[in-house]
Amino acid sequence: MTHLLSLLLLLLLLPFFFLTALPAQPDSSTYTNCPSYKCGDVNISYPFWMMDRDDPAQVCGYQGFGINCVDNHEPSYPEITLGHDSYYVHNIDHGNRSILLSDSDVSSVVPGPNKCPRVLHGIDLETLPLNFSMLNVNLSFHYHCNGFPSFATEIQCLEKTQGKSYVHVMHSSIEETDWDAYSCADQVVTAVIGEHIHMFPDLSRQLGEILDKGFQLQWRMDDDDCENCEDSGGRCGNHSTTGFMCFCSDGTTTRGQCISKVSIFTTMFLSLIIFTQLSQPLRLLSHDSIDKLSFLGFTLVSSLMNSVSRFTPSVFRE
Numbered sequence: 001m002t003h004l005l006s007l008l009l010l011l012l013l014l015p016f017f018f019l020t021a022l023p024a025q026p027d028s029s030t031y032t033n034c035p036s037y038k039c040g041d042v043n044i045s046y047p048f049w050m051m052d053r054d055d056p057a058q059v060c061g062y063q064g065f066g067i068n069c070v071d072n073h074e075p076s077y078p079e080i081t082l083g084h085d086s087y088y089v090h091n092i093d094h095g096n097r098s099i100l101l102s103d104s105d106v107s108s109v110v111p112g113p114n115k116c117p118r119v120l121h122g123i124d125l126e127t128l129p130l131n132f133s134m135l136n137v138n139l140s141f142h143y144h145c146n147g148f149p150s151f152a153t154e155i156q157c158l159e160k161t162q163g164k165s166y167v168h169v170m171h172s173s174i175e176e177t178d179w180d181a182y183s184c185a186d187q188v189v190t191a192v193i194g195e196h197i198h199m200f201p202d203l204s205r206q207l208g209e210i211l212d213k214g215f216q217l218q219w220r221m222d223d224d225d226c227e228n229c230e231d232s233g234g235r236c237g238n239h240s241t242t243g244f245m246c247f248c249s250d251g252t253t254t255r256g257q258c259i260s261k262v263s264i265f266t267t268m269f270l271s272l273i274i275f276t277q278l279s280q281p282l283r284l285l286s287h288d289s290i291d292k293l294s295f296l297g298f299t300l301v302s303s304l305m306n307s308v309s310r311f312t313p314s315v316f317r318e
């Protein structure tokens with residue numbers, strides 16, 4: 001009878017074990033490892049993360065999506081580095097997974113010469129899971145040329161002693177070969193939002209406004225571990241020593257996936273079924289079969305304990 005009691009006790013306690021493994025407030029999404037920050041007017045939140053905050057050994061967000069809040073300046077503003085260049089972050093839109101950026105060299109928010117912005121470099125997305133959105137058009141700049149094709153517009157404000165500089169909206173790469181005849185000193189391609197070309201139709205004089213309003217990138221997720229983590233309600237991260245981490249909404253950390261409340265309730269439900277199924281005929285069983293059932297119960301518990309071990313509270317949190 002003691003075997004039977006311990007078996008029943010195990011099955012009875014099982015759901016409570018899962019319940020106590022849950023934090024006190026399982027309904028509020030805390031993501032203690034993935035706090036959101038406000039920098040200037042912009043909310044910085046997953047998959048973007050704030051650099052130089054909390055524990056630098058651990059990040060919650062995508063690699064390369066770290067944002068620097070420049071706060072030695074009033075008001076403070078967020079910047080992200082792509083390639084070796086920094087970009088002012090206007091806005092992060094989680095609805096369509098897009099981020100609106102403008103080159104820091106030409107952004108009116110970033111201190112510097114903004115009267116006549118000169119685009120110095122293209123946009124290098126490296127291998128980051130980012131792409132240019134459909135809202136953009138490309139602007140092609142040619143600096144200090146000795147002439148220009150008919151489709152180009154002179155940039156009035158740029159210094160002219162070494163030759164005039166031009167800009168045009170790119171329609172095809174064929175246009176670029178037309179420039180070969182004009183021995184320009186430098187050329188750069190950047191992206192802007194197409195709509196702003198129409199909003200500021202005087203490209204020659206309103207170029208600054210168009211550039212200041214920036215361009216849009218969209219992010220995607222291109223990693224299997226991360227996909228599994230996000231699908232389970234978690235947020236992907238990385239620790240400098242342990243590598244990939246999945247941060248769950250209840251504040252716990254796992255190397256795999258978060259355990260959903262659904263699977264906990266399924267377990268409780270199954271436990272209940274097993275309990276009600278066993279409690280009746282069990283009285284008639286021999287001690288031998290009860291031993292076998294206890295063993296079954298033990299196996300069940302240990303396999304569940306195994307999944308519970310994924311509830312390990314973060315040891316990396318400090």
Ligand SMILES: *[C@@H]1O[C@H](CO)[C@@H](O)[C@H](O)[C@H]1NC(C)=O
Binds near residue numbers: 041042043
């Ligand atoms: C930023 O976050 C705060 C609090 O989380 C929210 O009230 C505010 O509306 C958010 N702002 C934007 C622009 O999303």
Ligand SMILES: *[C@@H]1O[C@H](CO)[C@@H](O)[C@H](O)[C@H]1NC(C)=O
Binds near residue numbers: 093
């Ligand atoms: C994303 O949403 C914002 C507003 O929520 C909108 O202005 C923008 O055009 C959208 N971008 C795309 C690519 O749909």
Ligand SMILES: *[C@@H]1O[C@H](CO)[C@@H](O)[C@H](O)[C@H]1NC(C)=O
Binds near residue numbers: 131132134218219
């Ligand atoms: C960028 O990537 C997203 C998601 O992978 C896709 O939906 C979108 O069409 C892509 N945009 C362009 C311009 O390729």
Ligand SMILES: *[C@@H]1O[C@H](CO)[C@@H](O)[C@H](O)[C@H]1NC(C)=O
Binds near residue numbers: 132137191
């Ligand atoms: C602009 O240039 C980038 C990089 O060369 C390219 O990926 C993108 O498709 C171009 N966009 C348009 C609208 O032509």
Ligand SMILES: *[C@@H]1O[C@H](CO)[C@@H](O)[C@H](O)[C@H]1NC(C)=O
Binds near residue numbers: 240243244
């Ligand atoms: C995790 O971070 C380390 C450095 O902190 C980096 O070298 C590594 O590539 C990152 N791993 C992933 C999967 O992002």
